[in-house]
Every structure is written in C-alpha cells, then in structure tokens.
Amino acid sequence: xxxxxxxxxxxxxxxxxxxxxxxxxxxxxxxxxxxxxxxxxxxxxxxxxxxxxxxxxxxxxxxxxxxxxxxxxxxxxxxxxxxxxxxxxxxxxxxxxxxxxxxxxxxxxxxxxxxxxxxxxxxxxxxxxxxxxxxxxxxxxxxxxxxxxxxxxxxxxx
Numbered sequence: 001x002x003x004x005x006x007x008x009x010x011x012x013x014x015x016x017x018x019x020x021x022x023x024x025x026x027x028x029x030x031x032x033x034x035x036x037x038x039x040x041x042x043x044x045x046x047x048x049x050x051x052x053x054x055x056x057x058x059x060x061x062x063x064x065x066x067x068x069x070x071x072x073x074x075x076x077x078x079x080x081x082x083x084x085x086x087x088x089x090x091x092x093x094x095x096x097x098x099x100x101x102x103x104x105x106x107x108x109x110x111x112x113x114x115x116x117x118x119x120x121x122x123x124x125x126x127x128x129x130x131x132x133x134x135x136x137x138x139x140x141x142x143x144x145x146x147x148x149x150x151x152x153x154x155x156x157x158x
Contacts (some may be wrong), residue, residue: 003102024028024052024086025052025057025079025117026050026051026052027049027050027152028047028048028049028151028152029047029048029049029050029100029126029149029150029151030043030046030149030150030152031044031045031046031047031125031126031147031148031149031150032044032045032046032052032147032148032149033063033130033145033146033147034146035143035145036145037145038129038144038145038146039145040145040146041104043145043146044063044064045063045064045067046061046062046063046064046147046149047062047064047149048059048060048061048062048075048126048149049062050075052079052135055078055079055080056077056078057076057077057078057085057087058074058075058076059074059075060072060073060074060075060133061073061075061089063096066109073089073090073110073111074089074090075088075089075090075113076088076090077089077113079117080147083116083117083118083119084114084115084116084117085113085114085115085116085117085126085128085131086112086113086114086158087112087113087115087135088110088111088112088113088133089110089111089112095117109132109133109134109143110133111130111131111132111133112130112131113128113129113130113147114128114129114135115127115132115147115149116127116128117128123150124148124150124151125148125149125150125151125152126149127147127149128146128147129144129145129146129147130144130145130146130147131143132143132144
C-alpha cells in the first residue's frame with residue numbers, strides 16, 4: 001500500500017509542475033512594435049491584452065507613442081492549429097484616452113497582425129508582423145513593421 005501512495009503522490013507532483021510551465025495565450029503581453037518597414041529597428045512600447053476561447057481571440061492593443069499619448073484599439077481574430085494568429089483592429093474609431101480625447105493623432109490608421117504563438121517553458125512569445133489596412137495592398141506607402149511580445153508574468157499571490 002505505501003508503494004501505491006508514493007506512486008500516486010509522485011504522479012500528482014510531476015503533473016502539477018507541468019501545468020505551471022504551460023503558458024496560455026490569454027493575458028497581458030508586453031514588447032515592441034516597429035515602424036518604418038519590416039527591417040526597421042525604430043519602434044514603440046507595445047502591449048496586448050488577449051482573451052482566447054476555442055480558437056477565437058478578442059483583446060485590446062496599446063501602442064505607447066509617448067508618456068501621455070497611447071493608441072488603444074480593440075482586436076478580434078483567431079488562432080489556427082499551427083499556432084499562427086491573425087488579429088485585426090475592429091472599428092476604425094479610436095478608443096478615447098483617460099482625458100476623453102481620442103488618442104493616436106497621425107497614427108490613426110487600422111492595422112492587422114500576423115503572429116506566431118511560440119509556447120515554451122523558457123521563453124513564451126508572440127512574434128510576427130503588422131501592416132496597415134488599405135485598399136492599395138501592394139502600395140509602397142503602405143505602413144508595416146514587426147512585433148515581438150513576451151507574456152507578462154502574473155505574480156499575484158492568492
């Protein structure tokens with residue numbers, strides 16, 4: 001009987017440790033969004049808050065242009081079986097900032113994102129590209145860039 005109890009305890013211990021290492025897509029992601037083309041290193045601080053359910057994703061994006069200027073947009077999209085993700089900003093209107101004024105200024109175009117969810121014990125990240133939504137899809141003035149985000153750890157104690 002003690003052998004079975006030890007075996008059961010070991011299985012529970014090892015399986016619960018694995019659950020902690022499996023980071024999901026839902027939650028806060030932090031990183032950078034580049035501007036000026038896909039090879040540019042210029043960019044801004046970038047955050048995504050995502051909620052995923054059954055392959056469908058909803059969320060919000062925050063592009064921090066300066067200390068008092070943040071572009072905030074609602075997102076909708078889906079994750080495919082290969083863990084690639086398509087997200088687009090829904091509604092061309094801007095979400096007002098805390099003072100009631102729309103944020104964004106000259107950067108108030110709509111974006112879509114194509115990213116890959118790289119799920120790992122050591123470095124869970126979202127990495128991919130964004131592009132401006134425009135009727136001139138292959139136009140040389142269409143804006144685009146890269147995104148790289150890492151999952152924000154939740155350090156809250158219950």
